[in-house]
Amino acid sequence: MSGEPTDSINEFFYSLKTYSFVVADAIDKQADSLAGTIRDTLSKSEWIPESARPTPRRIPVPERMFNAVGSGGRGGWLDRNKWTFAMVAVGVAVVVGATGYGYSKRKKDKKKRRAKKAGNGGRREVVVIAGGSPHDPISKSLALDLERRGFIVYVVVNSIEDEHVVANEGRSDIKPLNIDILDTDNAQTAVEKFTTYLSTPTHAFPGAHPHNLNLAGVILVPDLTYPTGPVETTPIDLWSDVLNVKILSTVVTAKSFLRVLCDFHSRLLLLTPNVISPLSPPFHAPETVTVAALGGLATSLHRELAPLGVEVCHFKLGTFDCSAMIARQQQDRINAARAEILSWAAPARIAYARNYIALSQKSGNSGPAGIKGSSLRELHLAVFDALTDEKPRRVWRVGSGSMIYEALGKVMPGGLVSWMLGSARKNGNGGRKEEGMIMGLCGLGSASGSAGTSEGSVEWERV
Template sequence: MTDAQQLFDYARTQFNEIADDVERHFEHVASQLRAWLPNTTGLAPPMPKRPPPPTTLQICQRWVSRNKALTAAALAFLLTGSVSTLVYIKNKDSKRKRRARRSASGARLDVVVVAGAVANPIASALYLDLERRGFVVYVVANTSEDEQYIRSQSRIDLLPLQLDLVDPFAAQDQLARFRGLLEREHYAFDGAEPHRLRLAGLILVPDTRSTPARVEDISSEEWSDALNAKVLNTIAVSQLFLPSILEHKARVLLLTPSVTPALTPPMHAIESTTYGALQGFVSSLSAELRQDGVSVSHFKLGNLDIPSVTIKQKRDGVPQPRLKGTPLRVLHDSVFDALVSRRPSRTWHVGRGSLAYDYISHFMPPTIIGWMMGAGRKPSLVEEAKEEATQAMHSSQGSLTWEKVEQEV
C-alpha cells in the first residue's frame, strides 16, 4: 500500500466520523424539539380569514349600543311627535267645515235621499244634519204619519218623498216625478242662471231593533213582519232608485247597528237574522255596482251618544252608562265624507265598540263568546242576565234600540 492510498483512507475515515457526529447532533436537537413542542399534526395552522364587512343593521345596532341615551331621546321625540301629529290631524279634520256644493247663484245642487224609520233618532238626526250642511234632503215616507212628521221639522229643503212600496206601479209613477225633478232646470230667483240637481247618495237606515225573545216564542207572523219591514223594504227602495243611482253615479250607504248582531247573543234571533240578510245584500250590491263606478258603503254603528235618547232617558230616570258613547257628530262627518270623497271605504266603523266587537266575532271561538254572554249558567242566573241585558240595551245610547222620538204637540 502506497503512502497516497493510506492518506486517502485516513481522510475518508475522518470524513465519515465527522458526518456521523453531525447526524447524531441533529438527531439530538430534533428529539429535544419534539419533546418541547406540543403534539400537532405537523401541519402549519391556517391563516385566519378576514371577517366580512358589517351590515347596515349591525352598524346600527353597534351605534345604538354605544349611544343608548341619545337613542332613547330620539325614540321619545319620534313617539311624541307622531302622537301630536295624529292628534293635530284629527282635530283639524274634525274642525274642517263640511258643506255641500252650491251653484253660482247660491242654490243647492246635491240631493240626498234617506230611507228607513222616519222617526228613528239616528235617521232624524242624520237628515236634519244633512239639510244643515247644504243638501236637498228627501225622506222616503210610506205613510201619512211619516209625511206629517217630516213636515213638522219646518225645514225648507227637507221634503217627504211618497213611495208606495206595496204597489210597484204606483211607486214607479211617484219615482218618475222625482227623476223629472232631477232632469229639469231650476232657477234660484228671477234672472239667475239655471242649474240642475244631482243625486249625491241614497242612505238606508233600517230599524233592525227587535224585542228579545226565544226562537220558539216568535210566531211566523212576527218573522214575516220583521223581514218585510226591515229587509224587503230596504231592498225594494234600493231597486227603485238604482236607475237614478247609475245615472248620477250616486253613493249608496247602509247604516246598521253592529254590536249585538256581531255577538249573536241568545234572545236576539230576529235582529241577528235581519243584520245578516242586510249585510249579504249590501255585499252583493257593492260587487255589482262596482263595475259601474258606483260606491257602496256599509256603516257598522257602535255606541253613539244620541242627544234625543239621552234627554228622554234622563226624563224617565234611566241610569246613564259608565262609558259615554261616541258623539253623534262623528257619524255625521263620516256620512258626509262617504258622500263626497272620491274613493270612500266599503266599511265604516263608527261608535265605541263597533270595531272591537267586529274583531271579536271574527277571531274568537264561539264557545268563548258564548261564555262571555253567559251561556251555560243556571236558569235563574240566565233570567237575571236577560233582564239586565234588556235594561242595558234600553239605557245605553249605543245599543241603538232606536226608540221613536215622541212628537212635540
C-alpha cells in the first residue's frame, strides 16, 4: 500500500516528460516547416534579384506521430488537435508554476522569524525607526512587531510629548531616541552618543555576562500623508513645509546615521507610497514630487554605500488596512475637499473644483477608494527579511496596488488615467452658471432662497 502513491507520482512525471518531448518535437517541426515555406516563397519572388534568391528546398513531410484514431481518420491525432494540445500544455505549465510559487510563498511566510540573540540569551539586535511621527500607524506597527520578534527598537523623537507617546507603549525594548533633526549639530552629537552606547558592552540582566549590541538597520518612514489641491491654490509655505519635512529631514536623518551604518555594515530601509505617485494624477503634485525625489535619493545612496557593505532597500508601499474606519475617513476626506474649495478664489473654483471633488471621491492619500488594503503582516515580514537576508532585494513592493499601479503608470496613456480618476474637460458655459453648479456639488446650493438674502447669497444658491 505504501508504494502506490510513489508509483502514481512516478507515472505522472513519466507522462509529463513524454508529452513534453512530444510538444518540443511538434514545435521544432512546425518551425522547420515555416522556414521552408518562407524560403520557397522567396525563391519564386520575381522582385528579388536572381542572384539573391535562395535556392528552393523542400522539407520532407513529417511522419505521423500517432496512428489514425478510428477507421475514417487519415492524419495523426496530434496533427488534428495540435492547437488544443498546445493550449492544454501551456495551461498545465501555468498551473504547475503557480502551484510551485504558492507553495514556496507559504513556506516562506511560515518561516520562523526571530532576531539573533546574544550568548547569554539577551537581545543584541538594534533597529532605529526614524522620519515619521510615533502616532503614524506604519511606524507604530513596525515598532511593535520588531519588538515582538526580539529586536531592541529605538524610535527617533524630537519633543517631550513624542517621548511620552513611546514610553506609554509600556514595552521595555521600545525606547525613544531624542534627536533634533532641525539642529544638525545636535543631531550629530546625539548619533555619536548612540554609537558609543552600541559599542559599549551591556548586561542583559544583573549578573549576566556582558555582550555587545549590533545595529541591524535604520528604517526611514517619512510622513505618508500629503496635501492635495491644484498647484495654483497651494500656498508656497505649504510647499516649503512639505519639502522640508518629507525630503530635507529625511536627507538629514540618513546623513546623520551614515557613519554608524558603515561601522556596523547595517541596512538602510526607506519607505515611500507607491499608489498615487506612479499615476501622477492631478491635484497630487506635492506627493508626486516628493516621492520622485526620495526614490532618487534611495538609488543614489544604494550606489554610494553598496561598496562599503551597507545595503539600501527602497520599500514602495501600496495600500494597507490600517483602520476599520475606512468609510468614515473617505467621507471626512470628501468633506475636507469641499471645505477647501470654499477658500479658493472664484476663477480657481471654476477651473478645478469639479475635477477635484471627483478625484476626492475616487482616491485618498493612501490609494483608490473602495480597495481593501493588505494586511500589515506583509510589511512586517518584508521588513524583517530586508534586515536579515544575506542579499536583500534593492526594491521591495509591498501592499495592495504597489506593483500594478506602477506598471499602469508606465504604460497607460495620460488621458486614460485622467478618465479613470474622474477628470473631465471644462465646458464652455458661463462662469456664474459653472460656479453655481460647483456650489451645488459642495452641498451649499439651494433650489429656493429667502427673500431677505443678499445679492451674493442669491448668486451662491443658483444651481
